[in-house]
Amino acid sequence: MSLGPRLDFRQTQQLVMTPQLRQAIKLLQSSNMEVSAFVEEELERNPMLEREEGSAPAAPVTVEPDSFEAASSTTMGEEASSPIEADWSSSYESGDALYPASRGARADSWDEDGRSLEEMAGERPRSLRELLAEQARLAFGDARERLIAGQLIALLDGAGRLSVTDQAIADALGCEVGVVSGVRARMQRFDPTGLFCADLRECLAVQLAELNRLDPAMQALLDNLEMLARRDMVGLRRVCGVDAEDLSGMIAEIRRLNPKPGALTDGEVAPLVVPDVLMRRLPDGTWLLELNPETLPRVLVNRGFHATAHTGTRSKEDRAFIAEKLQAANWLVRSLEQRANTILRVAAEIVRRQEGFFRHGVGHLRPLILRDVADELGMHESTVSRVTANKYIATPRGTLELKYFFTTAIAGTHGGESFSAEAIRHRIRDMVNAETAEEVLSDDAIVERLRAEGVDIARRTVAKYRDALKIPSSVQRKREKSALVL
Numbered sequence: 040m041s042l043g044p045r046l047d048f049r050q051t052q053q054l055v056m057t058p059q060l061r062q063a064i065k066l067l068q069s070s071n072m073e074v075s076a077f078v079e080e081e082l083e084r085n086p087m088l089e090r091e092e093g094s095a096p097a098a099p100v101t102v103e104p105d106s107f108e109a110a111s112s113t114t115m116g117e118e119a120s121s122p123i124e125a126d127w128s129s130s131y132e133s134g135d136a137l138y139p140a141s142r143g144a145r146a147d148s149w150d151e152d153g154r155s156l157e158e159m160a161g162e163r164p165r166s167l168r169e170l171l172a173e174q175a176r177l178a179f180g181d182a183r184e185r186l187i188a189g190q191l192i193a194l195l196d197g198a199g200r201l202s203v204t205d206q207a208i209a210d211a212l213g214c215e216v217g218v219v220s221g222v223r224a225r226m227q228r229f230d231p232t233g234l235f236c237a238d239l240r241e242c243l244a245v246q247l248a249e250l251n252r253l254d255p256a257m258q259a260l261l262d263n264l265e266m267l268a269r270r271d272m273v274g275l276r277r278v279c280g281v282d283a284e285d286l287s288g289m290i291a292e293i294r295r296l297n298p299k300p301g302a303l304t305d306g307e308v309a310p311l312v313v314p315d316v317l318m319r320r321l322p323d324g325t326w327l328l329e330l331n332p333e334t335l336p337r338v339l340v341n342r343g344f345h346a347t348a349h350t351g352t353r354s355k356e357d358r359a360f361i362a363e364k365l366q367a368a369n370w371l372v373r374s375l376e377q378r379a380n381t382i383l384r385v386a387a388e389i390v391r392r393q394e395g396f397f398r399h400g401v402g403h404l405r406p407l408i409l410r411d412v413a414d415e416l417g418m419h420e421s422t423v424s425r426v427t428a429n430k431y432i433a434t435p436r437g438t439l440e441l442k443y444f445f446t447t448a449i450a451g452t453h454g455g456e457s458f459s460a461e462a463i464r465h466r467i468r469d470m471v472n473a474e475t476a477e478e479v480l481s482d483d484a485i486v487e488r489l490r491a492e493g494v495d496i497a498r499r500t501v502a503k504y505r506d507a508l509k510i511p512s513s514v515q516r517k518r519e520k521s522a523l524v525l
Contacts (some may be wrong), residue, residue, distance in 0.1 A: 059367075063374040067381065068425035071315050071334035078336040078375075087345055087361075087368035091337040099329035100387045101321070167199075167301055168192050174229045179222070187212060187222045191235055199234040199301025200242070231300040239298055240264060246296045256281050260289055267293075270511065270519045314433035316386045318397075326397070328387055330379055331433075338375065340368045381418075385426045388412050389444050396444070397434060402466060404459040406448030450495045458494050464504045466492075471510050476520040481513040 066074055082088050175188040190212060194203050205223060209216040226235045227245045236242040240261045247253040247261075256279045260267070266274050267290065276286050318328050345365055352358050389412065395403030409420045409427075416423075427441035448457040470480055470488065480488070482501045489496050510516075 059370045059374075062370070063377070064425065066374050066378050067422070068428050070429035071313060071331070073429075074375075074378075075334065075336050078338055078371075081367075081371060082338065085364050085368055085371075086348075087341055087364045088338050088371065089341040089344075091339045099327055100383055102326040102328060102387050102390045168195070171195075171226070171229055171234070175226070178225060178229075183214065183218070184222050187214070187219055188226060191223060191226060195234065195301060197302065198299040199231075199236075201235045201237060204237075231297065233297060233300040242298065242300070243293060243296050246300075247292070252292060256285070257289055257292075260286075260293070270515050272519050312431055312438055314431040314438050315382060316430070316432040318386075318390065318432055318434045320435065326390055328383060328390060328432075330383060335379060336375060338368075338372060340365070340372060381422070381426055382430060384416055385412060385418075385423055386430075386432055386441065388415055389432075389441060393444050397436060400436070402462050404444070404446060404462045406457045406459045407445050408447075409445060449500075451493050452490055452495045455493050460504075463489070463494060463496065464508060467501065467504055468508055468510070471505075471516070474516065474520070476517070479513050479517040479520065
């Protein structure tokens with residue numbers, strides 16, 4: 040065998056990611072807002088593209104009930120409430136915000152100055168500091184007080200707290216500490232109430248005083264917030280000098296207050312969830328799915344401009360430029376059409392498999408993985424994953440992300456039907472909500488009840504789901520319920 044350089048011909052195959060293919064994949068996994076922004080950029084860059092006005096979107100899809108409904112009707116319990124409504128209490132405890140969903144409806148309304156809502160929406164929202172500065176100009180006529188107010192506004196943190204002491208501010212401005220304290224006390228009543236406080240206790244006290252509810256019992260409760268965090272209801276009743284019913288009402292009042300009045304007011308606008316797919320039930324019991332026409336970007340190739348430009352072009356470079364732009368325009372139109380059809384197909388398959396959820400509630404949510412939908416539609420799992428990312432569907436049970444319907448499976452006892460992990464979590468919450476002071480369920484008791492309903496689940500899984508739902512342990516729940524009935 041000789042050693043030396045030589046030339047050989049070899050034939051191999053490899054997958055090449057062309058720029059057009061990368062663009063199609065990016066469009067598939069992008070949200071409707073991102074796709075709209077991308078299309079606007081392409082309309083400015085490519086003269087071969089033009090906006091298609093008044094065209095019909097992709098044809099709607101009708102999903103008929105099938106065996107999936109019959110199978111899901113045997114799952115745990117009837118539940119007619121929306122999962123959005125069911126999640127309200129837990130989202131309040133975790134501090135999450137629930138935002139309304141927009142269906143693209145237009146409101147032809149005008150304000151008292153004659154401006155349309157569209158014009159008002161285009162204005163830059165004023166920040167929290169701008170709103171407070173305007174209130175300070177109206178509240179304080181003295182120049183020294185205005186200077187102190189401006190300093191206090193500048194020192195606010197993101198939650199609306201003021202961590203610097205009055206003495207430090209007075210020393211920095213060269214004035215009496217009493218004047219600073221007086222200005223700060225007046226600014227605590229600014230809108231929103233509860234700003235410029237040193238801690239949570241003072242913030243809640245200011246809001247209660249504004250409501251004329253800061254009595255001695257409520258003040259004692261605020262002075263012992265750590266006991267409330269430990270759910271020491273017996274100790275709180277003793278400290279506040281009230282019975283169980285009054286204590287429950289006081290705690291409910293505190294929960295209605297805003298612990299961080301400056302958190303969502305510093306120029307932030309609550310994001311709107313705009314659904315990509317609209318779903319409604321027809322009189323014959325079937326489901327009609329269609330793409331949201333308000334968010335569907337529609338463009339077409341300007342054939343007339345292409346013919347004119349091609350005829351009047353002489354140089355080879357100009358002809359190459361026109362051919363390149365025409366190819367890019369054709370590819371974009373096909374990519375958008377393919378994206379729309381793929382989203383609609385995947386959404387229809389999800390609705391078909393989760394028929395029981397839409398008719399009966401989250402207790403009938405079935406286990407579903409990407410492979411199930413991919414195999415049924417003849418797609419790759421990665422394609423289904425991209426389609427369901429950042430895509431929302433407006434259903435009779437709320438606007439939900441398509442990924443919401445993909446949940447892990449919990450095996451059934453004796454090889455029976457599997458259950459959705461999301462349905463198990465909601466079943467655990469229902470059990471806890473139905474508890475009485477005499478019968479508080481431990482994790483082992485919840486496991487026994489679930490197994491009696493055909494769910495093969497371990498105790499550690501129940502404990503993990505309970506922690507995720509922010510449900511305290513059985514010992515804490517028993518102590519709290521016992522204190523409230525005494």
